[in-house]
Structures are given as structure tokens and as C-alpha cells.
Amino acid sequence: MTPTTRQECAALDAADPLAPLRDEFVLPAGVVYLDGNSLGALPRSTPGRVADMIEREWGQDLIRSWNDAGWWDKPRTLGAKVAPLVGAGPDEVVVGDGTSANLFKCIVAALGLSDRSVVLGEAGNFPTDLYVAEGAASLAGAVQRRVDPDGPGLERELAAGDAAVLLLSHVDYRTGTLRDMPGITRLAHEHGTLVVWDLCHSVGAVPVELSASGADFAVGCTYKYLNAGPGAPAFLYAARRHHASASQPLSGWHGHARPFDFTGEYEPAPGISRFLSGSQPLVADAALEASLDVWAKADLALVRAKSLAMTDLFLARAAEVGITSVTPAEHARRGSQVALIEPEEGAGYAIVRALIARGVIGDFRAPDVMRFGFTPLYLRHTDVWDATEALHEVVRTGEWRDERFARRDQVT
């Protein structure tokens, strides 16, 4: 039952098995943070872990840390810690580079496994996915075609029989729509198409089952729900069955079978390591490790149940004040964010700015989406209630019409 008073929310918080995890995060007083789907909050252990990496591993142990602190193996050891969050084997994920670079590697690798020459992209996907697919396709002599993954056109496009690879976001970055990973992957495979999943808005937000879904490749960032910090390294998944045959285009020495032979000929490593390229940002890796150690304490089923309860509450309260949601009402189709639209020109942006001025931090995605992310590790039901109280006031009083809320910042 969705709570209808703040007291009912407080009762839910008192009984919440995830509540102790909130203490693992630094959360500024007076802020309800609904933007963890863009930049996650800072784990309390991160500054100490990063300081130790810098002062001891680097400062004192110097070059010896490549062996003694496991620096060389970090992409694999961190990949193994990401793996349970995405339903993958520990040897199927590596951490390194950024989401965009990893997308490029996966798309080119998938094209290389097929004799077809179409990348089926998603109309309305996050722009980097569209841009990288365009670039990767043109370098590989292929083309990108775009499809609405939530409409009947997807099956028709796949049935055309010319798509080498389908690139989809598991959760839509604007609307928060969750796609049926097992169903879509099965359909694509039936038509001879491989699938690359972008997990940026689903890892840490919803349970992800890459292996059970038969997914081929996937990428994801770690600075949103995984809380690894701004610009933190991304991860890449390749199904074990593709390891021996897939080759990626950024064939650097970290992906070599025997990097310390320093030979002039490239020979890809036998497993997931072949997806690595060069040296990684080890200071940022230390921050990621701290945040993954917090995630290791979380039960994903509980995270999902709390996320749905919080988005149910937010959706119900937004409806009370007459604001339209473009986030699916069905649980099976909803990620961990709510996207609202207010049709009046400029209203969405100004409402988000007015909420931020009250300490309720969400964000805005052009042309008209107000986005609110729900992170069960550190949000309480009472926070959601308080955020909706602020939303009610901002909308009912017309507070958002103040001209200071119309000024555009560089990052919205």
C-alpha cells in the first residue's frame, strides 16, 4: 500500500532493512538528493580509501604497487565485483575506460562477429550511444538505422534480417522505461542479431540478468547508481562464448596475451582481458572499489522493492498536483526514476530549479523532462514525501515563475 501521510512513510523507514546503509554515505543536511541517477552520493569510506591509495600505495610503495597492491589486475578484480550486480560471471566483466569508448569496442566487436552491416540503434537513446554507433558503423563499412524499441517496429526491423547488432539502453535515460532484456535478446537472436545493452541507468537501479538473458555485450557507467564519483571508469561485459572469437578495435597492450613480452605483434588475451586497451585511472579505481564494497552489503531484491515503493509514492503525489508522468505505471516497465512533464513552455526547467532552491535536487533533460532518481541505499520514504511536499508547494503557489528559475546553467 502506498503511504498517504508522512507518519506512514516514517513507519516504512523504521521497518526498512536497507536503512542502515544510509549511514555509509555523506549526505548534506537540508538536501533531498533525487539525482543519484546522474551522479551518485559519496560513500563515507571513499576519501580514506583514495587517500590510502595515494599516500601508501603510490607514495610509499611506488612502482611495487603494480604487483603488491594488485594494480595490474584492477580491471579484472573490479570487474568481478561488478559482475553480481549485472548477473554475469566474474570473468565476463572488466572495468576500464569510459562508457562511450566501451560502446565503440562492443559495437565493432559485434559487427566483426557478423557478415551483416546494419547497427540497429534506438531512436531517442542517450546521444553518445547514437554518435558512437554512427562512428563505429562508418569505420566498419556499416550503417546505423534507428528504431523505437518500445513499439511494434522493433520486431519488423529485426525481421528485415540485415541487422548485425541491436544497441539498446536497458532503462531509457529520459522516461525511465525498463526494457524486457530476456525477451528482446531472445527476439534479436531469433533473427540472427547480436545485442549490446547500455546499463547506465539500470546497474544498481534494477536487478540485471545478463547471462540468464543470453546478452552478448554490455557497457555501463559507475558514477550514477554505483556511486563511484564524477568521471569514474566504466565497465564492459562480453559473454564468455564470444571471448575467443571477438576482437575489439582499440587493441592496446593491456589486452595482449603476454603484455610483458613487449613483442611487436598484437595477440589478444584469451579471455575478457582482450577488451582492455591501456593503463587505467587507478586513483579513480580506488573510489570505485570503496563504493562496490558498500554495494556488496546490499540485497538487490530489497533494493528493487524499495525503489518501486518510492517511485509509486512519488508518482501518486505528482498526480495529485496534476503533473503528467511519462514513466510507465507498470512495475515491470519501470526503472528507478520518475520523469515528469509540464507542457507550458519553460515550466519543467523552472520547476526543477525552484525545487533545487528548496534543497530537493533533481535534474532536467531537454526538451521538457523533469527527472527524479530514487536510490534506495541512501533515500528514505520520508525524503520522498518531503520532496513531493516541496513539489506541491512550488506548483500550487506558482513559485517556479520567479525569473531567477528561468536562467540556464551549463549543466542542467
Ligand SMILES: Cc1ncc(COP(=O)(O)O)c(C=O)c1O
Ligand atoms: C544511457 C547512457 N549512456 C552513456 C552515458 C554517458 O557516457 P559516458 O560515460 O561515456 O560519458 C550516459 C550518461 O548519462 C547515459 O545515460
